[in-house]
Amino acid sequence: MIRENLNPLVSAQKQIKDACDALNLEPAVYELLKEPLRVIELSIPVKMDDGSIKVFKGYRAAHNDAVGPNKGGIRFHPDVNMDEVKALSIWMTFKCCITGIPYGGGKGGIAVDPSELSQGELERLSRGYIQGLYKYLGEKIDVPAPDVNTNGQIMSWMLDEYCKLTGEQSLGMITGKPVEWGGSKGRNEATGLGVAVVAREAAKKLGIDMSKARVAIQGFGNVGSFTVKNVQGQGATIVAIGEWDKNIGTFALYNEEGFDYEELAYYKAKHHTLANYPKAKMISLEEFWSLDVDIIIPAAMENAITEKEAELIKTKLVCEAANGPITPNADKVLSEKGIVVTPDILTNAGGVTVSYFEWVQNRYGYYWTENEVVEKEERAMMDAFYSIWSIVEQYQVSVRKAAYMHSVKKIADVMKLRGWY
Ligand SMILES: NC(=O)C1=CN([C@@H]2O[C@H](COP(=O)(O)OP(=O)(O)OC[C@H]3O[C@@H](n4cnc5c(N)ncnc54)[C@H](O)[C@@H]3O)[C@@H](O)[C@H]2O)C=CC1
Ligand SMILES: O=C(O)CCC(=O)C(=O)O
Numbered sequence: 001m002i003r004e005n006l007n008p009l010v011s012a013q014k015q016i017k018d019a020c021d022a023l024n025l026e027p028a029v030y031e032l033l034k035e036p037l038r039v040i041e042l043s044i045p046v047k048m049d050d051g052s053i054k055v056f057k058g059y060r061a062a063h064n065d066a067v068g069p070n071k072g073g074i075r076f077h078p079d080v081n082m083d084e085v086k087a088l089s090i091w092m093t094f095k096c097c098i099t100g101i102p103y104g105g106g107k108g109g110i111a112v113d114p115s116e117l118s119q120g121e122l123e124r125l126s127r128g129y130i131q132g133l134y135k136y137l138g139e140k141i142d143v144p145a146p147d148v149n150t151n152g153q154i155m156s157w158m159l160d161e162y163c164k165l166t167g168e169q170s171l172g173m174i175t176g177k178p179v180e181w182g183g184s185k186g187r188n189e190a191t192g193l194g195v196a197v198v199a200r201e202a203a204k205k206l207g208i209d210m211s212k213a214r215v216a217i218q219g220f221g222n223v224g225s226f227t228v229k230n231v232q233g234q235g236a237t238i239v240a241i242g243e244w245d246k247n248i249g250t251f252a253l254y255n256e257e258g259f260d261y262e263e264l265a266y267y268k269a270k271h272h273t274l275a276n277y278p279k280a281k282m283i284s285l286e287e288f289w290s291l292d293v294d295i296i297i298p299a300a301m302e303n304a305i306t307e308k309e310a311e312l313i314k315t316k317l318v319c320e321a322a323n324g325p326i327t328p329n330a331d332k333v334l335s336e337k338g339i340v341v342t343p344d345i346l347t348n349a350g351g352v353t354v355s356y357f358e359w360v361q362n363r364y365g366y367y368w369t370e371n372e373v374v375e376k377e378e379r380a381m382m383d384a385f386y387s388i389w390s391i392v393e394q395y396q397v398s399v400r401k402a403a404y405m406h407s408v409k410k411i412a413d414v415m416k417l418r419g420w421y
Helices: 008-023 027-033 082-098 119-136 152-166 187-205 222-233 261-271 285-290 307-312 328-336 349-364 370-395 399-417
Strands: 038-047 053-064 070-077 104-111 142-146 214-218 237-245 249-254 281-283 295-298 317-319 340-342
Touching (some): 008 027, 027 053, 027 399, 038 119, 053 119, 070 349, 082 399, 104 142, 119 152, 142 152, 187 222, 187 317, 187 340, 187 370, 222 295, 237 285, 249 285, 328 340, 340 399, 349 370
Parallel strands (some): 070 104, 317 340
Antiparallel strands (some): 038 053, 249 281
16 A cells, blocks of 8 residues: 555645646646745743753744635644644635635744743743744734643733834734634633534434434544534534643553533543543543544544544544644545535634634724624534535535635635736
């Protein structure tokens, strides 16, 4: 068997090419979309607590700003590299089109394990990233947000640095801020809430009764934990959780009776890991992917489901809460087995949609209640799901292909209007 290419940029380019071919678009469209319009690589010197200087690699890719300013998170992870950031920025462009928000795609990251830094070192690194990039950021240029291992505190340091460097109180320059300083109510929970809306509507289409559904979720970070909370709120039973721990690596937990969100969240906040969680038995990763459940939701990292895992999966539905968790080869295997996949650019679009609401509130200077935000997000996700599902039915294509056809067409139309090809 030929080893799969696990470079996410190669996967993203294949997805664009498939959509361009299906839409019969001029070759220039693929040429414009296959790489970001701008990429920046930074060396960020940080004074460590022991007085030494350590230099970190940082990146920001601005994929396509035909529709509006670039938008997308910043990831802190040891494996961050330029191709990963490029792929993540490409996915952001198409994701923003799914709920019709006026942004292009962007993504950034730093190759670092933040758990090895003190708070002071983390703050200096976050500020250093902005010192290297601030000329290319701004509420009308490129608007970052949190992603893996970043949070509201890091967004606050970054915004403070930006305000100091530019002399402007520009709250809309970054989203995912704490509500105490310009954040939107509902943003923290938004991605998981949106995932649950997509899972529920897709389940309905497949005849899965959510109140009886058994679900396995990989990842219990921001996205995974709030997915657990909201899917549990729909009456489903979460019987398995896949996680990662610094000392033991990836692992999976199983509880036939179902996990409880509050108990899991309490345990993780206290121990910073789910390893040794008492109300569960450990299962192997093979057992996790082979579980007899109705829905699997990967909510951790790219390439979680390769051909090998896809062969094991027995569910009717897989909802991509993470970005790029299914490789193209695995996608093919799942499709041949008749398993429906809701793609990342649809499934996790709730996060960036509420980031847009945050940006609107910042620029307007007027703030909404949590109910208003949740209602608007639910409506946006429902509209998105049904407009993509209508393409699935009309063209008899996968949900992923339908989502890409929708988004690529929209970008192509706007690039044409702007005279880019
Ligand atoms: N935070 C957000 O609003 C959004 C995040 N995403 C995507 O969702 C995914 C998760 O992001 P967040 O939850 O924000 O990150 P996070 O840093 O809050 O959580 C990631 C979780 O995944 C676990 N994990 C890491 N590697 C793993 C592995 N190999 N197997 C199992 N678990 C593993 C970590 O232990 C952690 O609990 C990423 O792909 C991210 O790009 C997508 C849309 C929005
Ligand atoms: O909230 C945002 O602006 C971006 C979220 C993000 O990075 C993502 O959807 O992958």
